[in-house]
Amino acid sequence: MQASSDLPRFPDLSLIRRGDFRSIARAITVIENTMPGSDALLQNLGNRHAPVIGVTGPPGAGKSTLVDALAKQWVDHDKKLAILCVDPSSAFHSGALLGDRIRMNRWYNHPQVYIRSLASRGAIGGLNPRIFEITDLLANAGFDFILIETVGVGQSEVDIARVADQVVLVLVPESGDDIQTMKSGILEIGDIFVVNKSDRSGASRFLQSLKSSLQFQSGKSFTDLRFLQTVASEEKGIGELYAAIMENIRNISPKQSLDLLAEKAWQLILDRRMRDIDRGLLIQSLKRAMEQPGFNIHRFAAQYKGSTA
Numbered sequence: 001m002q003a004s005s006d007l008p009r010f011p012d013l014s015l016i017r018r019g020d021f022r023s024i025a026r027a028i029t030v031i032e033n034t035m036p037g038s039d040a041l042l043q044n045l046g047n048r049h050a051p052v053i054g055v056t057g058p059p060g061a062g063k064s065t066l067v068d069a070l071a072k073q074w075v076d077h078d079k080k081l082a083i084l085c086v087d088p089s090s091a092f093h094s095g096a097l098l099g100d101r102i103r104m105n106r107w108y109n110h111p112q113v114y115i116r117s118l119a120s121r122g123a124i125g126g127l128n129p130r131i132f133e134i135t136d137l138l139a140n141a142g143f144d145f146i147l148i149e150t151v152g153v154g155q156s157e158v159d160i161a162r163v164a165d166q167v168v169l170v171l172v173p174e175s176g177d178d179i180q181t182m183k184s185g186i187l188e189i190g191d192i193f194v195v196n197k198s199d200r201s202g203a204s205r206f207l208q209s210l211k212s213s214l215q216f217q218s219g220k221s222f223t224d225l226r227f228l229q230t231v232a233s234e235e236k237g238i239g240e241l242y243a244a245i246m247e248n249i250r251n252i253s254p255k256q257s258l259d260l261l262a263e264k265a266w267q268l269i270l271d272r273r274m275r276d277i278d279r280g281l282l283i284q285s286l287k288r289a290m291e292q293p294g295f296n297i298h299r300f301a302a303q304y305k306g307s308t309a
């Protein structure tokens with residue numbers, strides 16, 4: 001039995017606004033688990049926005065090392081940074097999380113940097129289902145920028161494009177072998193393309209071939225895309241990457257911002273409307289309905305009232 005003092009208390013909004021890390025951590029837990037107080041908390045937040053930067057790419061590409069090095073840039077510019085590491089929630093990957101802790105070690109107790117691991121909870125796209133709420137909370141807790149690291153496995157990286165103002169796609173020289181298969185999804189989401197591990201051979205050749213494929217493949221205007229080489233482990237190319245991110249953020253048009261906001265509203269409404277639809281109960285209702293003569297799935301869907309039905 002958990003002592004009541006161990007239970008997350010209702011998060012104190014004034015402490016959150018002042019940037020108190022413990023209150024922020026508690027608030028994220030409340031939001032992640034849709035605990036009592038979650039709605040009230042979110043509905044009392046201000047309208048502050050902090051640019052969200054997604055860092056994605058194949059496993060082991062050096063995303064965490066790059067994020068660790070990039071963090072220094074914001075810290076040196078007197079900015080507050082929140083880093084969210086999205087863990088695909090499998091025991092198999094817990095080693096990687098431990099790795100992140102070691103790689104980002106220097107930031108763990110830094111007053112300008114808040115780091116939090118989030119489970120993806122099997123959400124489509126590999127992001128935490130409450131990612132929009134969590135980024136809003138962080139923006140209103142005074143963070144100037146929010147970095148989200150996601151592991152790109154299969155199509156799971158695609159969704160970061162719906163949340164992030166800027167997507168940094170981290171590749172390695174060896175990614176060239178997969179470029180044909182990559183074209184179908186992952187390449188379309190990148191705003192900034194980084195060939196990390198450029199201390200390895202073939203890096204500039206890969207960068208060139210990436211550029212030429214994207215000239216015709218990207219869904220975005222090719223002239224808006226940025227290409228860079230980095231050696232994250234030696235902090236090389238990090239200043240250039242930071243400059244590219246900041247420049248792109250400055251150039252985001254009102255239409256792009258509105259599109260992202262509309263995407264956010266869409267997801268929040270969808271989430272809210274689906275909240276009382278429990279899959280298990282849905283199956284039970286479906287079984288009952290199928291036993292009735294003249295069952296029709298479309299009529300069933302039109303009439304379904306949620307878990308209480």
Ligand SMILES: Nc1nc2c(ncn2[C@@H]2O[C@H](COP(=O)(O)OP(=O)(O)OP(=O)(O)O)[C@@H](O)[C@H]2O)c(=O)[nH]1
Binds near residue numbers: 059
């Ligand atoms: N040679 C070389 N190694 C690097 C470079 N950047 C990172 N690494 C190494 O690559 C390995 C993986 O780095 P991570 O930063 O954990 O990669 P990641 O993409 O975050 O990995 P996951 O989160 O597990 O997908 C580590 O051993 C790093 O030290 C680089 O520029 N060059």
Ligand SMILES: [Mg+2]
Binds near residue numbers: 063065096100149
């Ligand atoms: Mg990582």
